[in-house]
Amino acid sequence: MSDAILVLEDGRTFAGRAYGATGRTVGEIVFNTGMTGYQETLTDPSYHRQIVVMTAPHIGNTGVNDEDPESSRIWVAGYVVRDPARRSSSWRARRSLDEDLVAQGVVGISDVDTRALTRHLRERGVMRAGIFSGDAIVRPEGERRPVDELVDEVLAAPQMAGADLAGEVSVDESYVVQALDADGAPLDAPYARVAAVDLGIKSMTPQRLAERGVEVHVLPATSSIEDVLAVQPDGVFFSNGPGDPSAARHEIDVLRGVLDRRIPFFGICYGNQLFGRALGFGTYKLRYGHRGVNQPVVDRTTGKVEITAHNHGFAVDAPLDGETAAPFDGGRYGRVRVSHIDLNDDVVEGLEALDLPAFSVQYHPEAAAGPHDAAYLFDRFLDLMTTHRDGSGSAADAATTGKGAA
Numbered sequence: 001m002s003d004a005i006l007v008l009e010d011g012r013t014f015a016g017r018a019y020g021a022t023g024r025t026v027g028e029i030v031f032n033t034g035m036t037g038y039q040e041t042l043t044d045p046s047y048h049r050q051i052v053v054m055t056a057p058h059i060g061n062t063g064v065n066d067e068d069p070e071s072s073r074i075w076v077a078g079y080v081v082r083d084p085a086r087r088s089s090s091w092r093a094r095r096s097l098d099e100d101l102v103a104q105g106v107v108g109i110s111d112v113d114t115r116a117l118t119r120h121l122r123e124r125g126v127m128r129a130g131i132f133s134g135d136a137i138v139r140p141e142g143e144r145r146p147v148d149e150l151v152d153e154v155l156a157a158p159q160m161a162g163a164d165l166a167g168e169v170s171v172d173e174s175y176v177v178q179a180l181d182a183d184g185a186p187l188d189a190p191y192a193r194v195a196a197v198d199l200g201i202k203s204m205t206p207q208r209l210a211e212r213g214v215e216v217h218v219l220p221a222t223s224s225i226e227d228v229l230a231v232q233p234d235g236v237f238f239s240n241g242p243g244d245p246s247a248a249r250h251e252i253d254v255l256r257g258v259l260d261r262r263i264p265f266f267g268i269c270y271g272n273q274l275f276g277r278a279l280g281f282g283t284y285k286l287r288y289g290h291r292g293v294n295q296p297v298v299d300r301t302t303g304k305v306e307i308t309a310h311n312h313g314f315a316v317d318a319p320l321d322g323e324t325a326a327p328f329d330g331g332r333y334g335r336v337r338v339s340h341i342d343l344n345d346d347v348v349e350g351l352e353a354l355d356l357p358a359f360s361v362q363y364h365p366e367a368a369a370g371p372h373d374a375a376y377l378f379d380r381f382l383d384l385m386t387t388h389r390d391g392s393g394s395a396a397d398a399a400t401t402g403k404g405a406a
């Protein structure tokens with residue numbers, strides 16, 4: 001294995017070895033604390049344009065299988081690990097992680113002091129970085145390129161703040177995920193039909209709805225409100241996705257069209273941020289974000305604490321206590337409350353409309369990878385759709401009655 005170097009925009013460098021494809025890559029460097037789930041992380045479209053550092057020291061131990069990917073390709077812009085597995089071992093493994101990274105042209109670096117790197121990012125905040133190896137670190141004459149030159153390349157990369165990226169990862173054509181019965185066979189008469197706007201959707205999300213007997217129509221990010229209505233949905237879902245929610249204008253207009261029609265709405269992660277913005281709240285960039293599978297979140301409706309999967313660098317800026325009039329358009333969407341909070345740092349992790357059938361969470365109930373504590377939220381969405389069909393129901397009702405509160 002040849003030498004590689006990781007260069008941060010503040011000039012700090014980490015020497016290592018080339019891992020995966022050799023060459024050059026730039027992006028925003030972020031760390032993920034999950035001890036498991038590297039396949040789900042690599043294939044999560046929300047990581048588009050981000051270089052991911054794994055804090056778990058051994059990566060690749062179980063190789064790569066065909067069941068765990070969350071999309072059809074690896075999306076991370078680069079991959080930083082401490083100690084890659086020399087050999088993978090799992091009955092499900094089809095190939096090694098290294099082979100997959102090479103095949104998909106993902107530039108990585110190993111043998112990095114990932115603890116020192118993570119501490120640096122926690123203190124200074126996430127920033128742009130580059131991984132350079134092979135021809136990207138030597139001049140044609142054979143001499144090493146100076147670090148200053150590499151830092152300049154990193155500084156030329158776009159910032160994550162202000163980036164509108166959902167269109168780069170969404171589908172071009174809509175598709176349908178069939179509703180399933182309890183045995184996993186197709187259900188002839190689905191309990192509900194959902195229009196799911198793909199802003200970078202993870203495949204497990206429509207799956208979780210389908211498992212509950214919901215037929216899911218996955219739509220491109222560019223869909224108009226007419227496209228959404230054409231599905232005749234019982235509910236609308238906005239997915240996770242990459243980029244800065246303050247840059248998403250079109251999607252927020254569509255979402256307001258959904259709220260104006262009182263169609264039940266559920267959003268996850270980017271979908272939560274867009275819901276927050278549609279209601280008139282701001283969003284802001286966290287210093288280093290939440291990425292991993294062990295974040296404690298309290299559901300304020302039930303008082304229960306759940307251990308949850310996260311991948312977000314932005315958050316909604318809404319008042320933590322009490323009910324608030326949603327600021328947009330002089331309170332057009334009525335009252336809202338923060339329904340979930342991260343117990344590590346009090347970041348808003350969920351929003352609930354009190355006068356509309358709409359709610360969202362900042363974290364990942366689809367649990368891929370991650371604990372399944374938050375699966376009840378899909379039941380809550382189904383409850384909201386079924387109660388609202390009878391002409392009543394707000395998100396708060398669905399949270400305190402029926403299956404959702406069980």
Ligand SMILES: NC(=O)CC[C@H](N)C(=O)O
Nearest residue numbers: 046240241269270313314
């Ligand atoms: N997983 C997501 O949906 C991420 C949302 C947004 N891109 C963020 O970083 O906060």
